[in-house]
Amino acid sequence: MTKLMKAVVVPAVKAAWEVRQRPVPEPGPGEVLVRVHACGICGTDLWMAHGVLSFREFPLLMGHEGVGEVVALGAGVTERKIGDRVGLPMMQKRCGACGFCREEHPDSFVTAGNCAGPTLTGVNVDGALAEYAVAGVGGTVLLPNGISYEDAAPTVCAGYTTWAGIRRADARPGARVAVVGLGGIGHFAIQFARAAGYHVIAVTRPGKHELARELGAADVVTDGAVLKEIGGADVVLHTSSSHAAAIDAMTGLRPWGKLVLMGLSEDEMILPALSLTTHSHQIIGSAHNGLEYLAEALDIVARGQVRPMIELFPLERADEAYRKVADGEVRFKAVITL
Template identity: 90%
Template sequence: MTTQMKAVVVPEVKAGWEVRERPVPEPGPGEVLVRVHACGICGTDLWMAHGVLSFREFPLFMGHEGVGEVVALGAGVTERRIGDRVGMPMMQKRCGACDFCREEHPNSFVTAGNCASPTLTGVNVDGALAEYMVADVGGTVLLPDGISYEDAAPTVCAGYTTWAGIRRADAKPGARVAVVGVGGIGHFAIQFAKAVGYHVIAVTRSPGKHALARELGADDVVADGAALKEIGGADVLLHTSSSHAAAIDAMTGLRPWGKLVLMGLAEDEMILPALPLTTHSHQIIGSAHNGMEYLAEALDIVARGQVKPMVELFPLERVNDAYQRVASGDVRFKAVVTF
């Protein structure tokens, strides 16, 4: 096996992304070495590259939407075999020793946010924007046979987030589900919600996305909460946009006992309308990666062809082009780097 690999480097805040030579890492006990075949670029990657979120010093070696093939096993690994196709989501390993970990919670974003020292792929350890990466075996998930690497990569984070939020909402069969924002997460949300039989309403102020939302499976498309209310409202709002204000506006159309599921990252403050929140008995649910079982379910749904990620593919040599297009909002809807 080669001893050198190409990896994506972010040398400093808001700098262009570069490809550099690095040594191929070696798997330690309980770890696997993965030959990466594809890795998506997530909005969280931009926040780290722009210094909005900071978990380690620059240069950064990011990527938490990686998928590939296991090519080497560390000591003691029995759960994976050479040749297994796997995904590597962000939450890789909990410390196992802190007060939170003593409660024996499963891998999830809640664990990532509460464990004293979690291992987070592409966040505080090197990620999958490289030809090879190592991961704790418990931080990998097997890919179903029917899914391509290009489709699996964005499902490992954006699709996972979306499906976990839908499962968390626990809506009744035939419920009216509104998706606020039609982007990297939103385009997944429309398709997942439709795949399980909900009446899906897309909420977007972008006229150019109305026809696309219908193609993705939306039964109705509206511009705001007032229009949502006018057509009958929604039992569940899935907030997938980069604006909390859009979610608050959409709550105008949230039915009594309805749920708002927050899964989109946004920088604006969220000021809730207290009176309707109380009088309508609304629920506000924070949701991201709620457990690896939901990732496995999401991958299976995509593998069956019920959901199709919309991706733009970029070879490794064009990773800076991919970054620039994501940063400018020009990608519809996920940029995936291939190796």
């Protein structure tokens, strides 16, 4: 095997993304080496590249929407074999020794936020925006037959986030589910909610109404007032970059309804306390809620019930992909192919 690989490196805050030569990493005990075939760019990657989130010093080798083929096994690995097709989600492994870990919670995004020393692919260790990546075997998930690497990549984070939030909402069969925002997560949410048999209502600006219907929305509205007029929603899925949009949509949230927060937003969230209490609404935060939900999401995509909307870029055009994502010019997920 070659000793050098190409990798996308972010040298400094808001700097251009560069393709550099890096040594191919070697898997240690309990780890696998993956030949990466595709990796999506996530909003979290932008926040780290822009210095909004900081987990380690620059230069950064990011990427937590990576998928590829296992090409080498570290000592003691029995759960994977050479040739396995796997995804590399962000949550790789917990420290196992802190107070949170001693409570023996299943690994999830909550682990990432509460473990004293988690290993997070593409966040505090090198990620999958490279020809090869190393991960703990527990930080990999098998890809089902029938799913392409290109479709699997954005499902490993954006699709995972979406399906986990829908499962967390635990709505009754046939419930009315409103999706706020139509972007990287929102376009997944409409399709996943439809695949689950819900009556889907898209809450988005007029320019995206036709697309929302094409994705499977039964109704499309522009705001919470109109949502209320057409009968409201049992669940509101917040997928946009604005908390204000989610709060507005709560105008149409039915009694005992749930608001599930999945979109990352920088604006403050001011809740309508009176209606929250009088209607017994629930506010639920949700991210990656366990690898079983990722496996389910991948299966749904593999069956063709959900089709990620992606724009492909070769590794050499990674900086162009980054710029287009940052400028909101990609519909809806940029995927780097290797």
